Amino acid sequence: MEKITLNSPFDMHIHLRDGDMLKLVAPLSSHTFCGGIIMPNLVPPLDTKEAVVAYKNRILEAIGSDDFTPFMTLFFKPYTKEFLEDVKDEISAIKLYPAGITTNSEGGVSVIDTEALAPTLNAMAELNIPLCVHGETNGFVMDREKEFMSVYEALAVAFPKLKIIMEHITTKEAVELVQKYDNLYATITLQHLFITLDDVAGGMLKPHLFCKPIAKRPEDKEALLNIALSGHSKIMFGSDSAPHPKHKKEACGCAAGVFTSPIALQVLVELFETHGKLENLEKFVSQNAIDIYKLTPSSKAITLVKKDFVVPEAYEGFGEVVVPMYAGETIKWSLEK
Amino acid sequence: MEKITLNSPFDMHIHLRDGDMLKLVAPLSSHTFCGGIIMPNLVPPLDTKEAVVAYKNRILEAIGSDDFTPFMTLFFKPYTKEFLEDVKDEISAIKLYPAGITTNSEGGVSVIDTEALAPTLNAMAELNIPLCVHGETNGFVMDREKEFMSVYEALAVAFPKLKIIMEHITTKEAVELVQKYDNLYATITLQHLFITLDDVAGGMLKPHLFCKPIAKRPEDKEALLNIALSGHSKIMFGSDSAPHPKHKKEACGCAAGVFTSPIALQVLVELFETHGKLENLEKFVSQNAIDIYKLTPSSKAITLVKKDFVVPEAYEGFGEVVVPMYAGETIKWSLEK
Numbered sequence: 001m002e003k004i005t006l007n008s009p010f011d012m013h014i015h016l017r018d019g020d021m022l023k024l025v026a027p028l029s030s031h032t033f034c035g036g037i038i039m040p041n042l043v044p045p046l047d048t049k050e051a052v053v054a055y056k057n058r059i060l061e062a063i064g065s066d067d068f069t070p071f072m073t074l075f076f077k078p079y080t081k082e083f084l085e086d087v088k089d090e091i092s093a094i095k096l097y098p099a100g101i102t103t104n105s106e107g108g109v110s111v112i113d114t115e116a117l118a119p120t121l122n123a124m125a126e127l128n129i130p131l132c133v134h135g136e137t138n139g140f141v142m143d144r145e146k147e148f149m150s151v152y153e154a155l156a157v158a159f160p161k162l163k164i165i166m167e168h169i170t171t172k173e174a175v176e177l178v179q180k181y182d183n184l185y186a187t188i189t190l191q192h193l194f195i196t197l198d199d200v201a202g203g204m205l206k207p208h209l210f211c212k213p214i215a216k217r218p219e220d221k222e223a224l225l226n227i228a229l230s231g232h233s234k235i236m237f238g239s240d241s242a243p244h245p246k247h248k249k250e251a252c253g254c255a256a257g258v259f260t261s262p263i264a265l266q267v268l269v270e271l272f273e274t275h276g277k278l279e280n281l282e283k284f285v286s287q288n289a290i291d292i293y294k295l296t297p298s299s300k301a302i303t304l305v306k307k308d309f310v311v312p313e314a315y316e317g318f319g320e321v322v323v324p325m326y327a328g329e330t331i332k333w334s335l336e337k
Numbered sequence: 338m339e340k341i342t343l344n345s346p347f348d349m350h351i352h353l354r355d356g357d358m359l360k361l362v363a364p365l366s367s368h369t370f371c372g373g374i375i376m377p378n379l380v381p382p383l384d385t386k387e388a389v390v391a392y393k394n395r396i397l398e399a400i401g402s403d404d405f406t407p408f409m410t411l412f413f414k415p416y417t418k419e420f421l422e423d424v425k426d427e428i429s430a431i432k433l434y435p436a437g438i439t440t441n442s443e444g445g446v447s448v449i450d451t452e453a454l455a456p457t458l459n460a461m462a463e464l465n466i467p468l469c470v471h472g473e474t475n476g477f478v479m480d481r482e483k484e485f486m487s488v489y490e491a492l493a494v495a496f497p498k499l500k501i502i503m504e505h506i507t508t509k510e511a512v513e514l515v516q517k518y519d520n521l522y523a524t525i526t527l528q529h530l531f532i533t534l535d536d537v538a539g540g541m542l543k544p545h546l547f548c549k550p551i552a553k554r555p556e557d558k559e560a561l562l563n564i565a566l567s568g569h570s571k572i573m574f575g576s577d578s579a580p581h582p583k584h585k586k587e588a589c590g591c592a593a594g595v596f597t598s599p600i601a602l603q604v605l606v607e608l609f610e611t612h613g614k615l616e617n618l619e620k621f622v623s624q625n626a627i628d629i630y631k632l633t634p635s636s637k638a639i640t641l642v643k644k645d646f647v648v649p650e651a652y653e654g655f656g657e658v659v660v661p662m663y664a665g666e667t668i669k670w671s672l673e674k
Contacts, residue, residue: 140533140534140539140554141538142479142554196477197477197478197538198477198478200538201478201534201537201538201547201551202477202478204590204592204593205542205544205547205590205591205593207542207589208589210538210542214539217477217479218477250587251587252543252545252586252587253541253542254541254542255541256542
């Protein structure tokens, strides 16, 4: 049977939530990855060393094994250099959200003013702490990311020594920009390699494919797919896997987020194989992240076999129910038992 | 108290469904209008004289009063002139759906081939039967209407004596095109004067605002609003009010359609008043339709008073529950008791 082994796969953008949802999704998310960048948008957001360490411990407890490293992040606010020096060893990045732009981002910064943010960003550059950015304005939903490109440019130019990660990019404009400045990098989710707005709202309305940034146009998906498949050294896999309870996703006024962690690797193998680019998959899911974040890879390796895998209709536990992308559908690759 | 009386308001695009849903919505839809163009996309679609007459009778029975005239339509297929002569007195228009484009449109024509459709369209032109068109391609959801403009142009040029109604237009391109050819006219819904894709998917996902054609960009809404408020003689109000059961709208994979009939007139008065254009409202909801369709207006007049109207959370009856647009919100104008 055909097999492929991926060494130390990383998910460089992941939401593990807290409480019962954390208990359900942490093992599902860590099963096929050796580590991941953990997003800090809890309520309240993670903005102290104590909160970061406590959350990390809750994550490790929920995972229940030591073969997954949660790389913690702080929620961006103006921080002093002293604070950053103190917290530095506990975090891998700081995540900036424009206020109100996604789940639990109300405490984010309301205007991206490079001058006001300069003390914090300069300190981060000196201390080699990367800045992860949710790059959307408050504009019209299809334009939000495109409109944010000027902010990325301003940041890239003003802070040339700061590593800036354009998170979950969804447009051809972002694909172009990330290649233009040395200090820009990007993550791409699973769903944005597959869907456009057509899949969300072109036929029936599909809440389980509704996420932020919203899936864009066919030419955007094409650009994302091309750069991911190429194994481009600035592009990392970051699932943005974002579980919401089933009853909330399927209710009127559903929240944004697609849950992909437990199926991501299987689907990626199928995708890269279909396009004849399997040789680039390890760059996308591991090597680029190691190089960009200067990670020490673990010895965890995941082997997948070419055998049908029927995605569960839902994952349940601890009183929570979460529906994954491709629920009930068949993927051509499975995890080796 | 401020008052306004609207003479013989018409809803020139309305879905009354059938069975229990018809019994619930027909009285709600006919309450504030003196007549309306009834869409033929039942299962099976209305494509015989007998089916049209029988449906008309079911509608009249469901309404239970004689102060609303259902103007019936046929589902477009290639028809002979003899057939059209025979059915002519029972219909006000024929509605063309590209196949599979909206609820129950699977039997529509799959390619808009002006030559193949010529015999039917020429007969319609001779018999003065207007053609109503759902103008969307099968393309990317935000482009479907724009891409259809060339089809409208081809029809307008090839059949100069045929009255062509561009139904529920949603783009600035359609607003421009309707003014370019003498034989093009258009309807505009209530929701497309108020919402963009932002309202459907910019924050939480809002199934009750999900419709086809999908709400477009801010500049599109602006163009629609401007031409409607101007009272432009080629523009008619057509609600496209499309009830779906609450449990289906709020389920995963919800169907397209916004239910607006019982609140449309109140909301339109508030809208036209806000913009200082109340003097044009009767053109939009009555006079233009009378002129375009050569209707004989009834003596029905609806008086509204400037008094708060709290939109019901749902309309219920006959085992059906339907959620209207603006459920639970307050409109500044009410129907006079």
